[in-house]
Amino acid sequence: MSAHEDDPILDVRDLRVWYGTGGDPVRAVDGVSFQIGRGETLGLVGESGCGKSTLGRGVLGLLPDAAAVTGSVRFDGRELVGAPAAEVRDLRGPELGLIFQEPMTRLDPLQTIEAHFREALNTHRPELGKEEVRRRSLEALAGMGIPRTRFGQYPHEFSGGMRQRIMIALALVLEPKVLVADEPTTALDVIVEAQILGILADLRRNFDTAILLVTHNLGIVAEACNRVAVMYAGEIVEEGDARELFAEPAHPYTRELLRATISLETTGLNYIPGAPPSLIDPPPACRFHPRCPSAMRVCADLHPIEVRAPAGQRVSCWLHGPEGQIPAGGREPLERREFAEAEEA
Amino acid sequence: MKESSGSSGLRTYVLTRLALALPTVLILLTVVFLLMRVAPGDPITAALGARLPAKELEKRKEEAGYDKPIISQYGEYLGQVVTLDLGESVTDNRSVTSILAENGSATLELTVAAFMITLLVGVPLGLMAGRYRDGPWDVGGRLYGIIIYAFPVFFLGFLFQLLASQFGWPTSGRASPLVEYDLDSITNFYVIDTLLQGDWSAFWDVLQHLFLPAFVLGLTISGVLIRLIRVNLLQTMRGDYVEAARARGVSERRVVINHAFRNAMVPVVTVAGLQFAILLGGAVLTEETFNWPGIGSELVRYLNQRDYIAVQGIVTVFAVAVVIVSLLIDLVNAFIDPRVRYR
Numbered sequence: 001m002s003a004h005e006d007d008p009i010l011d012v013r014d015l016r017v018w019y020g021t022g023g024d025p026v027r028a029v030d031g032v033s034f035q036i037g038r039g040e041t042l043g044l045v046g047e048s049g050c051g052k053s054t055l056g057r058g059v060l061g062l063l064p065d066a067a068a069v070t071g072s073v074r075f076d077g078r079e080l081v082g083a084p085a086a087e088v089r090d091l092r093g094p095e096l097g098l099i100f101q102e103p104m105t106r107l108d109p110l111q112t113i114e115a116h117f118r119e120a121l122n123t124h125r126p127e128l129g130k131e132e133v134r135r136r137s138l139e140a141l142a143g144m145g146i147p148r149t150r151f152g153q154y155p156h157e158f159s160g161g162m163r164q165r166i167m168i169a170l171a172l173v174l175e176p177k178v179l180v181a182d183e184p185t186t187a188l189d190v191i192v193e194a195q196i197l198g199i200l201a202d203l204r205r206n207f208d209t210a211i212l213l214v215t216h217n218l219g220i221v222a223e224a225c226n227r228v229a230v231m232y233a234g235e236i237v238e239e240g241d242a243r244e245l246f247a248e249p250a251h252p253y254t255r256e257l258l259r260a261t262i263s264l265e266t267t268g269l270n271y272i273p274g275a276p277p278s279l280i281d282p283p284p285a286c287r288f289h290p291r292c293p294s295a296m297r298v299c300a301d302l303h304p305i306e307v308r309a310p311a312g313q314r315v316s317c318w319l320h321g322p323e324g325q326i327p328a329g330g331r332e333p334l335e336r337r338e339f340a341e342a343e344e345a
Numbered sequence: 346m347k348e349s350s351g352s353s354g355l356r357t358y359v360l361t362r363l364a365l366a367l368p369t370v371l372i373l374l375t376v377v378f379l380l381m382r383v384a385p386g387d388p389i390t391a392a393l394g395a396r397l398p399a400k401e402l403e404k405r406k407e408e409a410g411y412d413k414p415i416i417s418q419y420g421e422y423l424g425q426v427v428t429l430d431l432g433e434s435v436t437d438n439r440s441v442t443s444i445l446a447e448n449g450s451a452t453l454e455l456t457v458a459a460f461m462i463t464l465l466v467g468v469p470l471g472l473m474a475g476r477y478r479d480g481p482w483d484v485g486g487r488l489y490g491i492i493i494y495a496f497p498v499f500f501l502g503f504l505f506q507l508l509a510s511q512f513g514w515p516t517s518g519r520a521s522p523l524v525e526y527d528l529d530s531i532t533n534f535y536v537i538d539t540l541l542q543g544d545w546s547a548f549w550d551v552l553q554h555l556f557l558p559a560f561v562l563g564l565t566i567s568g569v570l571i572r573l574i575r576v577n578l579l580q581t582m583r584g585d586y587v588e589a590a591r592a593r594g595v596s597e598r599r600v601v602i603n604h605a606f607r608n609a610m611v612p613v614v615t616v617a618g619l620q621f622a623i624l625l626g627g628a629v630l631t632e633e634t635f636n637w638p639g640i641g642s643e644l645v646r647y648l649n650q651r652d653y654i655a656v657q658g659i660v661t662v663f664a665v666a667v668v669i670v671s672l673l674i675d676l677v678n679a680f681i682d683p684r685v686r687y688r
Contacts, residue, residue, distance in 0.1 A: 109608070110608060110611075111604075119590070119603065120595070123596065
């Protein structure tokens with residue numbers, strides 16, 4: 001279909017990230033697959049605690065030692081899961097960049113902006129001379145609208161929006177091919193949010209950078225992403241073209257998420273009853289079935305199988321079949337008492 | 346390179362901090378002065394009451410100004426402090442200034458050496474313990490910290506004295522008697538004096554004498570320092586900027602040294618500095634154990650003899666020393682941490 005499927009720069013298959021907590025592991029990411037092509041932006045949405053930030057870090061190999069990672073993350077054909085730590089580290093920065101949710105604390109308070117840039121460039125481009133390092137840094141900062149006079153200043157002398165732009169400049173000065181943006185605008189006001197989204201859009205257009213945009217804000221996805229993946233309880237439940245998916249959501253969770261979005265036309269607030277499930281002991285079969293308004297009997301018994309929805313997206317939901325796999329009587333509505341149980345849990 | 350708020354901010358901060366130290370000193374001096382006068386009677390009677398005839402006592406009191414109203418005594422005291430002439434001890438007629446020069450320098454020499462040993466032992470061990478949490482360095486470092494902290498100084502002192510005497514290593518005093526006799530007191534710091542004289546065998550003798558008490562005192566505090574550095578490093582290692590540096594592919598070594606360690610040192614500097622200040626007055630046990638002629642043991646002696654003038658003089662200097670040390674701490678902190686000097 002589109003270019004990304006022939007030659008994805010980032011190809012994640014059946015990725016699992018489990019945190020050992022002594023007893024049962026926390027299944028933060030549980031069998032996730034997606035691809036991103038060059039110059040493409042994939043939005044990753046879901047509620048808080050669904051594992052989307054873990055997924056973003058897992059791509060960069062930035063997880064704590066206690067995390068067990070299985071599956072495959074291929075960057076430009078190179079396998080990162082199980083690769084030596086030093087090898088993955090060398091990719092972080094010049095190939096895989098990361099920008100964070102909370103810009104206020106991401107810069108070392110004891111070091112100038114200049115020192116941050118010098119460290120990043122000296123690490124990955126040791127051949128560059130002092131003047132060249134300075135020139136590139138100032139250029140990256142200028143691109144983010146940070147004047148050169150502030151190069152020698154310390155992080156506390158900048159506002160939150162400026163710090164986020166500095167963080168982005170710091171990521172971009174290394175010219176990464178893939179940028180993971182973990183809720184980059186959540187902590188910022190709407191004006192700065194628009195600026196940052198504009199910057200990301202320029203990046204995609206001008207440098208063909210692939211972006212994984214992690215967010216819980218569907219408005220941002222609609223504005224900034226080509227494709228969107230919806231994550232629920234460690235799994236991707238639906239993934240496809242952003243426009244089509246929003247026009248015709250196939251998974252009940254996506255539908256409910258869209259219904260819960262607030263706009264000027266909103267007259268009442270919609271929410272999804274219940275809370276995101278525990279990732280230590282997630283509900284059996286379809287993880288959304290305790291909260292799902294369209295739950296059927298089969299949803300509580302069997303894990304859904306990924307199918308193509310009519311609008312073209314991938315979706316894991318029994319509503320869309322495959323018909324042959326649903327046992328007799330599986331389409332009967334699920335009785336609600338289980339929902340009450342799950343809510344209490 | 347540094348624009349606007351960089352170095353000029355530091356200068357303003359230093360000047361403000363210096364100006365603020367003056368009232369602090371004044372308050373401390375007042376407290377010392379008043380404390381010395383809460384006790385009933387006057388210092389002369391307290392120290393010499395039973396030993397001199399009443400007339401002689403009166404004469405001495407007049408000489409020392411104790412018959413005057415308290416406010417003019419206060420004025421005189423402040424005057425003494427400013428002119429650095431803190432009077433003479435009642436019991437043995439030594440000038441407080443010379444007590445400080447002889448015994449104070451001994452304590453300072455011991456404290457500085459002990460502190461260097463503390464840093465030498467504590468910083469690397471704390472760093473390793475925090476860096477490799479729950480690893481052998483961490484477990485060992487924590488265990489060492491507890492044990493060393495639980496040992497009383499004199500016990501550790503005797504232990505080392507016993508060990509050292511087996512090898513003929515000196516275990517008492519500042520120098521061998523002959524060396525001390527030949528020594529010209531220039532700075533009263535024996536290590537420096539012998540160096541200035543270029544007398545290498547004397548220098549070695551002094552160094553040998555200094556090592557044991559400094560080592561014992563240094564080890565005692567190093568336990569606290571290890572735990573302090575460890576816990577701060579554990580915290581900064583989880584810091585957001587540390588993760589961000591890792592996300593830029595910075596090597597773990599560089600992340601630890603440039604970001605985690607430097608940030609962990611900010612609170613450590615404060616506590617370590619205060620430890621140093623406490624050591625100045627609190628090395629009494631070590632001094633007694635090693636027969637070290639320091640100011641702490643002198644202070645205890647004068648206190649027992651109720652020689653308030655000597656006590657007042659020594660305590661005054663302690664108070665000023667603590668103010669100076671905390672001033673230094675603030676300056677070091679301002680140098681490390683730009684946020685301190687920003688306000």
